[in-house]
Amino acid sequence: TREGGRVDMGPTGGVPVEGGTATMALPPNATPNWIFPIGPPGYGASYNAGIQFLMFMPVYDAVLDKDKGGLTTHGPSTLGLKPKYSDGNKTVTVPLRKGVKWSDGKPVTARDLEFWFNLLKANKANWGSYSVGTMPDNVKRFETLDDHTVRLRLTRAYNPDWFTANQLTLMRALPQHAWGARTDGGPIGDFDRTKKGAKAVFARLTQHAKSLGSYGSDPLWRTVNGPWKLAGWRDSGQVTIVPNEKFTGPKSQRPHLDKVVFKPFTTADSEYNVLRSGGVDYGYIPPSVMAQKGKFEDKGYRVDPWEGWAATYIVYNFNSTHAGPLMRQLYIRRAMQHLVDQKAMSDVIWQGSATPTLGPVPVTPKSQYLSRAMERDRYPFSVDKAKSLLKAHGWETKGGTARCVRPGTGADECGKGIERDDPLELTLLSQSGSTETTNMMQELKSSLSKAGIDLTVRQQPLNSVLGNSIPCTAKDPGCDWDMSFFGTAGSWYYPLNPSGEQLFSTGASANFGNFSDKKADRIIRAVQYSPDMKAVHAYGEYLADQLPVMWMPNPAYQVSVIRNDLRGIEQNPTVTFAPQDWYYVKKDQGGAGSEKTGSEKKGAEK
Amino acid sequence: MTELQLSDAGPGTPAPLLSIDDLHVDIASRERTVHALDGISLDLAPGEALGVVGESGCGKTMTALSVLGLLPPGGAVTGGRILFDGQDLAAASAPTLQDVRGNTVGMVFQDPLTSLNPTMTIGAQVAEPLLLHREGIGRKEAWARAEEMLRLVGMPQPSERMKAYPHQLSGGMRQRVAIAMALVCEPKLLIADEPTTALDVTTQHQILELIDNLRRTLGMAMILVTHDLGVIANRVDRVAVMYAGKVAEQADVRDLFARPRHRYTEALFAALPERAAERGTELHTIPGLPPSLTVRPTGCRFAPRCLFATEECREREPELGPELAQELVPGSEASPGSETSLESEAPAHELVGAEHRFACFHPVPHGDAPEAQVVTPPPATATEPGEVLLELDALVKEFPLTGGPFARRRGTVSAVGGVSLTVRRGETFGMVGESGCGKTTLGRIVAGLEEPTAGTVRFDGRDLAGLSRTERRAHRRRIQLMFQDSTAAMDPRMRVGEILREPLVIQGVGTRADQERLTAGLLDAVGLPRGAVHRYPHEFSGGQRQRLGLARALTLSPDLVVADEPVSALDVSVQAQILNLMRELQHDRGLTYLFISHDLAVIRHLADTVGVMYLGKLVETGPAEQVYAAPLHPYTRGLLDTVNVPDPAVAAAGDREPLHGETPSAAKPPSGCRFRTRCPLAQDVCATTEPPVSTPNGAGHQVACHFPLAAPRLASRV
Amino acid sequence: MTSAASTTAPVTAPGHEEAAQATPSLARRTLQVFTGNKLALTGVVLLVLLLLFSYLGPLLYDTEQTHTDLSQANLSPGTDGHLLGTTDLGYDMVGRLMVAGQTSLEIGLAAGLLATLFGTVYGAVSGYFGGWVDAAMMRITDAALAIPAMFLLVVVAAIITPTKGVLILIIAAVAWLSPARLVRGEALSLRNREYVQAMRMMGGGGARAVFKHIVPNAIGTVIVNCTFQIADAILYVSYLAFLGLSIPPPSADWGSMLSAGITYTQNGYWWLIFPPGIAIVLVVAAFNFIGDGLRDAFEVRLRK
């Protein structure tokens, strides 16, 4: 069954059938390794959350709103219904879907949410998604109104959209009646209501979650409320799920398939080889193979770049010991942005699987966060514009490198801190290991040099780049880096609301380049706290213009390749998946299409 | 077709078993072709023993190897025939040869270690020829016969040894195995190429005795290849002397030794230290080296080194034949007529083919006893021995014994077990003994290359152990070592000039110009051209390298030169040159020698005082004449009796008591007297008490024996 | 008139000529064996061709190798006068191979030589001094050898920012072990040679023994090993590129070209894969051929 993997089916048409197995390839190094829905630092990866959501229904999640065509926070797959804000946005009420039961028959209640909150509150340091001041710090009180309603009293007024999208989505319902013991074999009770008890309960659950090999057999993880349950979790990270026959959620969420296998791969190449031989039904190809798209389409696959809810950029280090003054000049940042040929990079280097980044708010898919002004490219590729910007500020190219000939702080002078004859020389730490990134940097170097900007690219492994690009002040020994790029797989995946408080506000944890702008800080705060949607637009437009970073083409999460007879796949930009929507089709004529697929896949699985 | 040639031999003579006829062998390599054999003719009757002698490189081995078609890669028979039992082996096919090898012709090689397969048991190797050649013989039977054969060659506990591997046996035992392997199929001919050269005199003696006996019992013919005239004199019926790929002379063994005719043979004999008129006289030498065989020389091949060569010799090549008419000296007993043919002569000989043939235009006249004719150069008077230069006191050296990687330290080897001796300035102290008795170790301790485990070395009155670092460095100049293998002792990547200057550079003597002047002088002294400094060691012959070694030892003008077997790798002719040179330099420079050798004749020739070592002990010392003439220790006497004297007449005399048995391991030396296990006189006391040193023969002649020999022998034959 | 050889005069050895011609000089013999070995000859020819291609090539065939040209990317061979097509950044492939060849050869040579140099001295010192010095030094090499080279490189690749110099150092750091062990083995036997003993007896010290006697006498082994080291170094460069550790653009080496080309395997862009791949194979094989020929010439045993 290995060779060829040809699917005799077009991308549309066909008769849906029930059953069958789908094998989905996970991206390189995306090895599912955590089942407990409160992930400790380092275990919060999207592929873990994605799989957890299948077994433990999320309370809120970024879901595609089929009617409006955008992203929203609740839908049939979520436990929570539309949250209600009151008290000047200082209180939020979360109503839960009724009639949902755990697989052991117990109902899903507000207590299960409280359980989650108690565990979190007592163990926030061990929670990967925690950052100071946000959940659970910003919840003054957690109240249970009835079995199906909870109310959160917040510490201050929040922008409801932001709070739902970025905070309530973190909420989970956990089976308190099954997990509420402090020790293995110990009694189950309300221990989570004391801090000590919560710590013990949490510790026990974490302990269980630490043995990957036993996930499949550990009874703890058998109490689920999602459409799926676990059938196997190998040490290699391969996860197999089968429909939860006790699922009590909305009908539309009942799985069609018999089984879904998530298969991790270590390299894109090995995945590709397997894909070619038909070993996965839903895989991906390296961007470089986009040119060969047609081949896959001929074989009965559809190729569909999975666009991520992300921004990609090169970080400028505004405190760089040697290039800080340069970075701080907006005109220089503008000139440089003019020299980034995002379109050519996206089309040639990424073979069309990346899209230009125009500002902090993703341009695709379209969303309420995007204003018209943000769709415009403010800094189109233009060597001339870059040159004239530099010239206008007193730079002259001598021997290939631009040098400041008019130092000073005047409008037509180089700017503060830049001395006469200072060269426009910059170094860039860039992550290694990706041909696309290497090529982008090479292209960037080449085009920057056309305006006399001399860029030295130093490639390092991702970890080193991240380790080296730390926020710093010019006096720190580690602050000698000028620019840094770690965006081969996108620099930053946003939560649903693409607010930039972690990225661009002064002193934020992921503000690696020490960007600091009073106006930006103000606007970002507005996004979090004010109820006005315009705040997001103002933020997006201002930062797109101010260039706190150098915008770079944003690569797709992956270039998916899917069998034509596997349908119902919506590629959610927050990169979770909903295999309950997936189904096979067979040819209208009643050919053996999916039955064959099903049995064939079963055969291959053995 | 080969049968036609059977009838070559006359009716009266038994058909020869092997008949080599005008054999030519070339060895071609990438750069050159060596004409290793250039028309060799030899006959061998059934049961006869033929010795082949000659200097190194003259083609002895090639002769032996070509019989069985075992020439080295590139080697090929280019002409002539090798008739064995009626078959021409030179033209035989591979299967035919395989049938002969190991079956009707057995072969024994020089090095008994490398010539045995290291990973096969002795039994398997000895049984192998049987399995190959005796159809229908089973494995079991083959092994039984192999065991029998091992017993026959004197292997103790043969059934156990069958399962042993070669490395578990001593050299002598290995050679016995090799012989058993060659003889297990009871061949008609045994070819032995230097079968004993790698062995001790005593073992050599035992092995040769063994071969002799087996040959007689099995009625085998034998070709014994050796460079050792002593071995030849004692073991064969007939001798062929080879020179430069040709047979120079061929004769009955007694006849040859009594009356060599070829000038080369004569010169070889003359160079033997045994034949030197007297101790301390110069030896006769043959100047120069054998020619390289890459080109065929015109004329007599020995002519360039021959004192009697004439124009004729240089132009024409003498034929190998019986006495030529014009050279006949009337009245000689052999008196074959000038026109005598082989047939007509035959009745006069008892032995087939025993007639004396040689290839020389100016043979040694008949009736001259060579020794008598030799003009003896005046003996170089040795300087009178002066004060004590070197004094060893109870010197002990033990080496830790580490076996293979799996063994723990298994005790120690007692290489030197308490030796005391004195060497006086200006004398030559000769140290003899069997292999492994500790001679080299002693020499190395004296030279400072080894630290003694116990005991003291006093040099010029000073205890060497008490020297400071700098004193020691300076002291190094005064004792120098001359190595056995000068090839190994000279850095092959250095030019001779640099090698000779190195001691001076290290010791920081003089400027470069001074050093060069000094080395030039040294080269003059050892008889090498000054241009030698620009060449590398490998561009010199063995003898020349030994001269260089001597020169280097003398660079720092030492008082004492320790010479460790300086001539044992050399041919007699060259050996004589070096010995003469050493003597001359000693005379000129007032040197003192500690001369180490296993060759009793050489020691006797050179040494003033002799020390005899056995298993780390000095068993006897004394003035050379006394020790040789009246040995006090049974070991010394045994050694003297074991030596192969290059004189068949002596060999025939039956009053010799050669040593028997093997030297025990130095790791477990016998208690008491270490020699007791092999001593004919041993008694209980020997096992318990270490013999004290006594001087029954007057002061200066010491012996460490409970029962020193009382009756002095009349004369040593060495 | 019938006396035997008179030997009073010092013998002026007449055997010179013969002795000298019997053993032709080492260098000559080397040359002979070498030219007689067809593989070694092939190696030399290959190497010369590759050197000419890399260093002379750019003078004859001038191409843009610093500035990218995305509009010219991934052209197939023959298009627009690009003999072997263009890379994914629009560099002319042939020109790129030349530039990359220089880097590969330079890194390989430098790393191979460095490793050999260090390893030789290390091994010679260890072997000559023996005893606990040797034990300590050898345990270090044992430990380094017990970590497979690729493991080390993978870890190092996760730490280091590559530049030419850094690559040379990394490779040398992995590669010096083999010459060290080899030379140590030689030194162990050489130190017992009589000429070294003779030197000691004259009062010479360790430094002299190591540099004057041991190293020169191990030179055959060293040179042979050096050619293999160079070959291995070039291979290592390619492995490093495979691990994502190659010198930063716009310079390139064959290894990085190959690993970049592998990205396009599926696109059938064979011209991005096979030319650099084959170049690596050829240059590594060439050095191996030469090393093998030299080994024959020096009669060094194949054993490590």
Next chain:
Amino acid sequence: MTGFLVKRFLQALVVLFLVSIIVFVLLHMLPGGPARAILGPKGTPQQITDFNHQQGYDRSLPTQYFMYVKRLFTGDLGDSYKLNSPVFELLKQRLPKTLLLTVLSTALAVVIAIPLGLLQAVRRGKASDYALTGLAFLLYATPVFFLGLIMIILFAQVIPIFPAEAPQGESIGELLKDFSGLVLPVVTMAFGIVAMFSRYMRSAVLDNLTEEYVRTAMAKGQSSRRIMVRHVLRNALIPLATLLGLYLPTLFSGALVVESMFNYPGMGLLFWNAAQGSDFPVLLGVTLVVGIATVVGSLLTDILYAVLDPRIRSVA
């Protein structure tokens, strides 16, 4: 024998100690430590500090090393950061698989290399020797990943007879069941080894052919064929057998590349992934295990040598 074993064991301990130090130091040269790698760009400074504290990375290097070694003695190799399992468990699963791959490919290589080397030696200097030697060097000169790539292109794409991915089974049995999946990885890995071993074989045979015992065997009347088989081959195989132990690290290197190319779930792949994710405990664990394997390998080599070579055996 025991004395030797004790000595070798102590040596091995020293070597392992050095191995762990080398790797330990090397790993700690990574800027920022593993925290960033584990926590990603979203990790907050607080989390990074916590992580470093938990793992002891805020302590001095010697202290950390001491702690590591102390835990080692209790058999605790630590837990993988990325794979959420004890390193020991991971190694227990992966090591046998890597051994399977190396053993299969080495066996294949040896089976090919021995006759090949013999043939080259016998035909020394002839055209076939040159051709085979040339081929061996060409193979040797081909980077394993290039070779693997060619294999995949040829046998999984152009003529799709073998799968391009190794079997993913949990157990050895499962791996073997899917044998066709093992073909390409095993063959790819074997090729490199063949090149090396056939060279050694050739030279070992040539060495032995010049030995005098061969001449003795000829003098006994054996055919060249029989001499080859009964005498030369056996003696030539001894150094070759011992080579196996010494080439363990090289084999592991090859396995690393092959495993990552074919997604073979062995130790090399584990290491590869761990390196990319700065999974220190795994890196240390794997290196240690490989170090132990190498040291044990060379010990076995010595023993094997003794078993095969009576010259050494009997001393024991």
